[in-house]
Amino acid sequence: MRTLFPGLLGNEKLKAELSPLLAAEGSPFHALIVEGPQGSGKYTFAVQFAAALSCARRGEADGPLPCCECASCRKILRGISPDVITVDSADRATLGVDTVRDLRSDVHIYPNDLDLKVYIIKGADTMTAQAQNAFLLTLEEPPAYAVFILLCRNSGALLETVRSRAPVLRMQPLPPDLTAEAVMRAVPGAAGIRSSDPARFEAAVMSSAGSAGRAIELLNSREGRQAEELRSEVAEFVSLCAVRGGGAEAMGALVRGCGNTRDGAVRFLSSAADAVRDLSVIKRAQDAPLLFYADRGRAAELSDRFPSGRLVALYDAVSDAVDAAGRGMNIRLTLMSLLSDARII
Ligand SMILES: [Zn+2]
Missing domain, CATH: 1.20.272 (Zinc Finger, Delta Prime; domain 3)
Structure with a gap:
């Protein structure tokens, strides 16, 4: 039995759903919508998923997937793979049609060193209607190697025509023990706070509604x-x-x-x-x-x-x-x- 997405805590249901789909080659989806509140691990998931798709040990029967050790895993997990591209609104409130046009011309350039080219689109639900319609043209006839992962808080803000082309996966809230573990992994001083000021640490974890990102925000x-x-x-x-x-x-x-x-x-x-x-x-x-x-x-x-x-x-x-x-x-x-x-x- 493989441990799927070792970098992502909890979310067992989502892992169980994806596990059989990753047994075949290639990507099980051309497009995927990932929904969850801020700080719920959407981006972590997307990077782990991208690494799993291209991991050199993908075909093996056991061990973690992604292995986190092969050349492609290392590049993707460090964020330096030219074939895993993060798209965001660069601090603007919405993701505009100009950003989508850049993506549309980039998508026709073949991948650099992987078999796939993965686009992780942050705040996909902030795409303007015009941007979504432009994106739809790519989604309707994507190059065989392209995979789009649309991260959003509310998939209801996406046009029905976009939603109908991509399954929606929902991030699950973490139980308190895993929220605490995620905070300890992500914040260097968290262990110190937990022992010197347990009430502050607990308040952040228990008030976060199972979102590690929210707990980290509250802690400080x-x-x-x-x-x-x-x-x-x-x-x-x-x-x-x-x-x-x-x-x-x-x-x-x-x-x-x-x-x-x-x-x-x-x-x-x-x-x-x-x-x-x-x-x-x-x-x-x-x-x-x-x-x-x-x-x-x-x-x-x-x-x-x-x-x-x-x-x-x-x-x-x-x-x-x-x-x-x-x-x-x-x-x-x-x-x-x-x-x-x-x-x-
Ligand atoms: Zn690997």
């Missing part, structure tokens, strides 16, 4: 520090809810956490809903995936302090409050009904 940003603060306030509120008679303190933590703005309240309440949900699922299955708590032991211990009926009531009350706050209801009244519905006061 002001926004990341706010996420960390929010998480500690939510954790405090939830643990106070477990204390019988902790009403006044829990109320204080809730009001402080929600702050003075509607957005702040929605953020706090949504995050509290994730936390209460974790406590409820971990009661039923110790290995259930968690959304809020990075420390499973801590979540299990906290969950044991709640009778299950109380967790359900708290979850319903917090979810109702998220809805109400989002719909523009008065925040103070929303919080008061949360406290009384969850029998906190």
Whole structure:
């Protein structure tokens, strides 16, 4: 059994789908759409896929694919192969027709030293309609050696005529342990931060929605520090809810956490809903995936302090409050009904 795309963490479903297709020679697709949020590994995937197509050990029965060691793998993975070309909008908001025209004239030049020529198009969903129509002409009659990998956040922004010519692969969110591993691989100082400031590291990983790129951004940003603060306030509120008679303190933590703005309240309440949900699922299955708590032991211990009926009531009350706050209801009244519905006061 081969390990597919060793440079790409997680995404097992996508790897399982592609594995049989890579057994034959050539490229299984002339064009491929890869969809996923920013930082979800789309570009890493595209480069790994391009390397796998041209890897000297592609025909072998085991070992990683790409092997990462043959001459073509090394060139492609270092980004110096003349036959793997990255196309982007060069900091403009859209990818214009001039960029596509350059691509269209380049595509007719034979590959340099590979059998294939792979174009990785970043932000393909920012192509203007005019650019997409120009691209379509190439897509309809591509040279046999050409492969186009269209990276996008939202494939719905592509014209139907483009979409109908390329299968869509979706990047999957990483579980927290793999997000942490990806951050450690990509950020030189991450191991130091993880040991000296575990709360900051955890906040970045758990607030990233399974996107390693997003976690890296959060680790170093002001926004990341706010996420960390929010998480500690939510954790405090939830643990106070477990204390019988902790009403006044829990109320204080809730009001402080929600702050003075509607957005702040929605953020706090949504995050509290994730936390209460974790406590409820971990009661039923110790290995259930968690959304809020990075420390499973801590979540299990906290969950044991709640009778299950109380967790359900708290979850319903917090979810109702998220809805109400989002719909523009008065925040103070929303919080008061949360406290009384969850029998906190
Ligand atoms: Zn190789």
